[in-house]
Amino acid sequence: MRPPTKGSKLLEAIGYLIIVIILIFALFPIYWMIITSFKFPNDAMSFPPKFVPFLDFVPSLNTWTGIVFGYRLNDTLKALINSVFIASVSATIATLLGSLAGYGLSRFKFRKWKNRDILSFIIAQRMMPPIVALVPLYLMFARFGLLDTAIAIALIHAAFNLPLVVWIIKDFFDNLPIEVEEAALVDGASYATVLRRVVLPLVKPGLSVTWIFSFILSWNEFLTVLGIAYDRAITLTWLISTGHHVRALEWWTISAYGTLSIIPPLIFAAILQRYVIRGLTFGAVRA
Amino acid sequence: MIGKNTKVVLVAPAVIYLAALLLFPGLFNLYAAFYRWPLGLSPHFIGFYNFYRALLLDDRLHHAFAFTALYSAVSVSVEILLGLGLALLLYSMPLNPKVSYTIRLLLVIPFMVAPITAGYMWRMLFHGSYGPLTYLMSLIGLGRVDIYSHPKLAFWGVVIIDVWQWTPFTFLVFYSGLNSLPSEPFEAALVDGARGWNLFKYVTFPLLEPLVLVVALLRVIDAFKVFDTIYISTGGGPGICTESISLYIYEKGLHGGFELGYSGCIAWLFFLVMFFITTVFLIAFRRVIRI
Numbered sequence: 001m002r003p004p005t006k007g008s009k010l011l012e013a014i015g016y017l018i019i020v021i022i023l024i025f026a027l028f029p030i031y032w033m034i035i036t037s038f039k040f041p042n043d044a045m046s047f048p049p050k051f052v053p054f055l056d057f058v059p060s061l062n063t064w065t066g067i068v069f070g071y072r073l074n075d076t077l078k079a080l081i082n083s084v085f086i087a088s089v090s091a092t093i094a095t096l097l098g099s100l101a102g103y104g105l106s107r108f109k110f111r112k113w114k115n116r117d118i119l120s121f122i123i124a125q126r127m128m129p130p131i132v133a134l135v136p137l138y139l140m141f142a143r144f145g146l147l148d149t150a151i152a153i154a155l156i157h158a159a160f161n162l163p164l165v166v167w168i169i170k171d172f173f174d175n176l177p178i179e180v181e182e183a184a185l186v187d188g189a190s191y192a193t194v195l196r197r198v199v200l201p202l203v204k205p206g207l208s209v210t211w212i213f214s215f216i217l218s219w220n221e222f223l224t225v226l227g228i229a230y231d232r233a234i235t236l237t238w239l240i241s242t243g244h245h246v247r248a249l250e251w252w253t254i255s256a257y258g259t260l261s262i263i264p265p266l267i268f269a270a271i272l273q274r275y276v277i278r279g280l281t282f283g284a285v286r287a
Numbered sequence: 288m289i290g291k292n293t294k295v296v297l298v299a300p301a302v303i304y305l306a307a308l309l310l311f312p313g314l315f316n317l318y319a320a321f322y323r324w325p326l327g328l329s330p331h332f333i334g335f336y337n338f339y340r341a342l343l344l345d346d347r348l349h350h351a352f353a354f355t356a357l358y359s360a361v362s363v364s365v366e367i368l369l370g371l372g373l374a375l376l377l378y379s380m381p382l383n384p385k386v387s388y389t390i391r392l393l394l395v396i397p398f399m400v401a402p403i404t405a406g407y408m409w410r411m412l413f414h415g416s417y418g419p420l421t422y423l424m425s426l427i428g429l430g431r432v433d434i435y436s437h438p439k440l441a442f443w444g445v446v447i448i449d450v451w452q453w454t455p456f457t458f459l460v461f462y463s464g465l466n467s468l469p470s471e472p473f474e475a476a477l478v479d480g481a482r483g484w485n486l487f488k489y490v491t492f493p494l495l496e497p498l499v500l501v502v503a504l505l506r507v508i509d510a511f512k513v514f515d516t517i518y519i520s521t522g523g524g525p526g527i528c529t530e531s532i533s534l535y536i537y538e539k540g541l542h543g544g545f546e547l548g549y550s551g552c553i554a555w556l557f558f559l560v561m562f563f564i565t566t567v568f569l570i571a572f573r574r575v576i577r578i
Binding site: 015025093108266 | 511
């Protein structure tokens with residue numbers, strides 16, 4: 001319920017002003033990065049800086065066609081392919097294992113280890129800082145000869161994101177009546193059939209949401225990539241981070257890679273706006 | 288009808304997977320913590336010396352810990368206060384649903400951006416020679432400083448990145464929370480004559496409190512793990528001014544040190560601290576949070 005508004009025009013104007021300031025604060029850094037990727041080097045390195053395209057400077061595709069998809073095309077493609085591969089493979093593993101576990105924890109009672117214990121174990125893994133696991137994982141993958149491979153990174157990302165998937169899917173089933181499944185079982189369907197014909201269609205939206213979540217988290221992850229990859233398995237985040245080491249500060253190049261890196265999360269966020277809050281708070285909030 | 292093992296088959300893969308990729312490395316760290324173990328050489332048992340070194344001798348670690356704690360406390364407080372204030376503001380304004388939807392959609396963007404990209408953006412905005420914010424600051428007479436290489440300001444530089452990314456998040460959570468509150472308590476309080484600050488203090492905030500605490504806990508856990516944004520904006524510098532625990536472990540374990548024993552020991556202590564914070568928090572607020 002909304003509290004009664006006083007109806008003062010001045011207060012309302014101040015309110016709108018604050019909203020505008022917050023929006024500028026939230027969006028200006030992104031705006032700046034995008035326009036920098038369309039600047040010639042001398043425009044990017046001018047003082048006073050140039051704020052408005054067409055007015056202050058002539059936008060150019062130089063960075064995009066000359067560098068990102070020009071002489072660094074190989075790096076760019078390698079990173080893009082790795083990023084997409086790692087994010088989708090890890091999201092698929094996490095969603096597959098996590099949704100089965102989430103379903104099991106929601107529908108069955110475990111006796112020896114209680115449901116609560118299993119859930120706590122799974123959530124505790126989310127508290128574990130990635131850096132804590134990274135050094136041993138580095139040694140483990142070195143032993144198997146999997147250093148600098150995309151699959152190693154995908155496996156680690158899947159583990160990081162599994163707890164979130166379990167939690168979301170469990171929450172999803174907790175809110176879904178069990179009667180539908182029971183009715184199908186009474187009608188003589190086998191359990192596998194019930195899972196495939198009844199449960200799967202019901203949970204499909206939940207599965208796509210969690211898949212996209214894991215995809216974004218993996219796509220944005222950097223620390224594991226930094227630890228495991230150095231050449232073949234590099235991702236976009238890795239390219240962004242090394243931009244200022246490899247050569248002198250090429251702001252325009254890093255900006256272009258940064259712009260590339262925010263495209264998929266933005267598309268997904270627009271689709272999933274409703275679910276984003278709920279997912280990131282482990283279902284504590286129903287937006 | 289349902290095989291006895293169905294439930295085990297459903298849950299076991301996830302548990303085993305997590306144990307193999309996260310629990311096992313954790314246990315390995317605990318084992319390594321009792322050895323002096325430079326990578327490539329054979330481990331040498333030294334008992335509790337690593338713990339002694341970490342807890343009493345290593346000033347750089349203590350600095351990293353103090354920095355991380357202060358960084359988390361400041362960032363999360365600012366995010367919670369700003370987010371709550373904004374949510375109350377928008378909630379009390381009669382907004383067109385389309386406008387309100389657009390605002391919420393736009394505010395999802397900052398926390399969808401990769402932290403590494405966010406850190407890079409802010410470094411560029413505050414660049415000493417051609418950053419737009421440096422320029423605006425010089426216009427109002429603050430001089431041209433690169434805050435990411437300034438010993439005092441670097442702290443605020445890394446805090447602002449976290450605040451930029453996560454204030455929209457806290458705002459959206461609180462805003463959704465406000466919109467899903469029951470209306471009866473408000474009606475009763477209004478009948479009793481509660482207005483403004485009293486209404487907030489005695490009705491709105493108590494109803495919202497569990498949400499505020501959950502968000503604070505989730506944010507503190509994440510803020511303690513901070514790595515990406517600092518790695519790219521200051522690299523822990525100038526000197527070690529902004530070195531977080533994660534950065535220090537990375538430095539000791541992978542980047543330069545390859546001291547498996549010592550980095551394992553710190554990593555284990557780090558995990559214990561996180562566990563401790565979470566447990567204390569959950570116990571202290573068990574009245575309002577149920578998980």
